[in-house]
Amino acid sequence: MSLEVEHLTGGYSHVPVLKDLNFTIPEQTVVGLIGLNGAGKSTTIKHIIGILTPQKGTIKLNGVTLANDPETYRKSLAFVPETPVLYPALTLREHVELTIMAYDLDHEKAWQQAGDLLVRFRLDKRLDWFPANFSKGMQQKVMIVCAFIVPADLYIIDEPFTGLDPLAIRDLLQVIEQQKARGAAVLMSTHVLATAQKYADRFILLSDGEIRAQGTLTELKQQFGMTDANLDDIYFKMIDEVAK
Structure with a gap:
């Protein structure tokens, strides 16, 4: 259960x-x-x-x-909120790193999963972007990627x-x-x-x-x-x- x-x-x-x-x-x-x-x-x-x-x-x-x-x-558990919650001073790459640290994930395996998700959601060329550069929909994709990195x-x-x-x-x-x-x-x-x-x-x-x-x-x-x-x-x- x-x-x-x-x-x-x-x-x-x-x-x-x-x-x-x-x-x-x-x-x-x-x-x-x-x-x-x-x-x-x-x-x-x-x-x-x-x-x-x-x-x-x-x-x-x-x-x-x-x-x-x-x-x-x-x-x-992993959570995707209705409204994206991102840190303005962190890039997309740093949000992924923060998730990996917070959940104490295997770094290599987590980045492999993240890489697949980033390509799927067309964010793989935006790893050094800050949240202010993303539309609301793209911010939501960042939340989705960070949640599904986790093998919850x-x-x-x-x-x-x-x-x-x-x-x-x-x-x-x-x-x-x-x-x-x-x-x-x-x-x-x-x-x-x-x-x-x-x-x-x-x-x-x-x-x-x-x-x-x-x-x-x-x-x-x-x-x-x-x-x-x-x-x-x-x-x-x-x-x-x-x-x-």
Whole structure:
């Protein structure tokens, strides 16, 4: 088992945003985290990566909690945020080096992986550029490259397609598929439901800090009583039911 979330309740104050979330993400599984703005997707992610501390419940990655073994926990996951976070004074090359040092990676193997990713995302000739030289989409590619240098057990990707051109989206999805085949788990928050339906194995539908439904697309169809539905149809039915 890769990620286990049990009875997660939490948020930014004593009033919880998340209410008793329970889900697992096994290895070799891509899970789509789906919900309106404000549903609790980013708050869930912040608890998993350790920015927020649960008020109740536990989060385990390969049986380890952040509190019990923070180094092992953190080294087991990699994160691509919705908004790129880069150091203005560091070049792309130095961002790669920083990632290698932070995760204590084998330098040669990490640069080999980085080289493949840099070519794939067409950044290999920009190693000495600073973040100010990159467009938002290119900055997002830098975040993606740095995350996937890491041979993580869990990749968490928050709205990964924001600012990416169609070619970069295709490349990212191919990288996700490769990491899944390697054995990794992926939690992907996205509003691009057609892509989520095509590439995710399972889905978690969040509404007002609660899990409204979860499972494969077939299981969601059964839960909502919509035999011929796609993910868009199920999503809109969930929203309509909440609004009543």
